[in-house]
Amino acid sequence: MVIVRLSSQSFDPAAELTALEGTMPQAGGIASFVGRVRPTDGTQALELSHYEPLTLPGMEGLAEQTLARFDLEGLLIIHRVGVMQPGDPIVLVAAGARHRRDAIEAVDFAMDHLKSDAWFWKRELRADGWHWIEPRSADHADLARWK
Amino acid sequence: MAARLILLGRLADLAGTPELAVPLGDAAQIDWPGLLALLPAALAEAATGPKIRLALNGAVLADKTTLIARSGDELALLPPVSGG
Numbered sequence: 001m002v003i004v005r006l007s008s009q010s011f012d013p014a015a016e017l018t019a020l021e022g023t024m025p026q027a028g029g030i031a032s033f034v035g036r037v038r039p040t041d042g043t044q045a046l047e048l049s050h051y052e053p054l055t056l057p058g059m060e061g062l063a064e065q066t067l068a069r070f071d072l073e074g075l076l077i078i079h080r081v082g083v084m085q086p087g088d089p090i091v092l093v094a095a096g097a098r099h100r101r102d103a104i105e106a107v108d109f110a111m112d113h114l115k116s117d118a119w120f121w122k123r124e125l126r127a128d129g130w131h132w133i134e135p136r137s138a139d140h141a142d143l144a145r146w147k
Numbered sequence: 148m149a150a151r152l153i154l155l156g157r158l159a160d161l162a163g164t165p166e167l168a169v170p171l172g173d174a175a176q177i178d179w180p181g182l183l184a185l186l187p188a189a190l191a192e193a194a195t196g197p198k199i200r201l202a203l204n205g206a207v208l209a210d211k212t213t214l215i216a217r218s219g220d221e222l223a224l225l226p227p228v229s230g231g
Contacts, residue, residue: 035231048230051155051223053205079230091231111231120158120230133158134227 004063006056011078012014013092020076020094026074027096031103031139035112039086045125047062047083055081055119070106077110079120101112112142148175148193148218152182156188156226162190171218179214182222193226200225 001023013034021030037046038067050056063077076094091114095106114120116135123132152170159165168186171177179201181189192200201211202223206213216222 012231049155051153051202051225053221053223053227054202057205087228115231116228118228119225120228121226122229123156130160132160132226133229135229139229 001074001076002063002067004052004056004059004077005078006059007078007080008082010084010088011080011092013089016076016078016092017094018070020074020096024074024096026098027103028098028101029100030094030096031100031107032076032094033107034089035091037084037086037088037090042126043086044127045083045085045117046088046090047123047125047130048079048081049121049123050081051119052080058119059114062118064111066106066110069109070095070097070102071099072102072106075106075110079113079114079118081120099127109115109146112139112146115139116143150177150216150218150220150222151197153221153223155223158193158224158226161193161204167215169222171216176215176217178216179212182214182216198227201216 017032042047059077063075066075072095074096093107093110093112095103097103116139123130152167152169154162155167156167201208204221
C-alpha cells in the first residue's frame, strides 16, 4: 500500500506504522524514520507552512520516484504542517521490502528529498521571535548523493 | 481584472501579508518586469534573487522572467524550501 498524507493535526507514528505493516504481508523488512521537533537548542515551537497546489502533488511525485527506484512492498509518507511543540512528530517515512537494503535506502532517499526538495517552509520560535530556517549545506549534500 | 500573488515563507513576512492582488491594467496581462514594478521595493528586490522561484497556476516556471499572467491567474513566489 502507498500512503501519502499532509497532516494539520498531530499523528501517532507507532499507530501509522502498525497500520502499514498490516498491508504488507510479503515484506521481509520494514524501515522507518520519525522526525521530531528537537526539544533542545531553545526552540519553543516550530511552524511548517505549505502551498496547496504544489506540496501534496510534490509528495506524491516523490513517492512515485521512490517506488520506481527501490523494490518495495509498501511506502508511507506523512508530513505535518502547522504549529508544533518540541517532541512532536514532524514527519514519518516508512518502507517495506522483501529485503532490508531497499527498505532502508528508500526511507533515506525520501527523507533527503523531504528535507530540501519538497514544498515546505519552516520557521522556529525562539526567545527573540520567529526565524525562517533554510536547508543546511549538509542537507543539499545529502540530496546530491542520489543524483 | 486582476491576478493573485501568493507569498510563501519569509516573503510573506517581508510583504506583511500572505497574498496580494495584482491589477492588470488595460493590457489585461502582466509580465515579470511589470509584476516587479507593482511590488513593494523590498519584496521586489527579494523576488529577483536566484533562489526565489515563481509558480503560475500551480506549475513552477523554469524561468520566472518568462512570466505572462492574465486575469484570474494565481502566482506564487517561492523562497528556498525546508521540510522534515
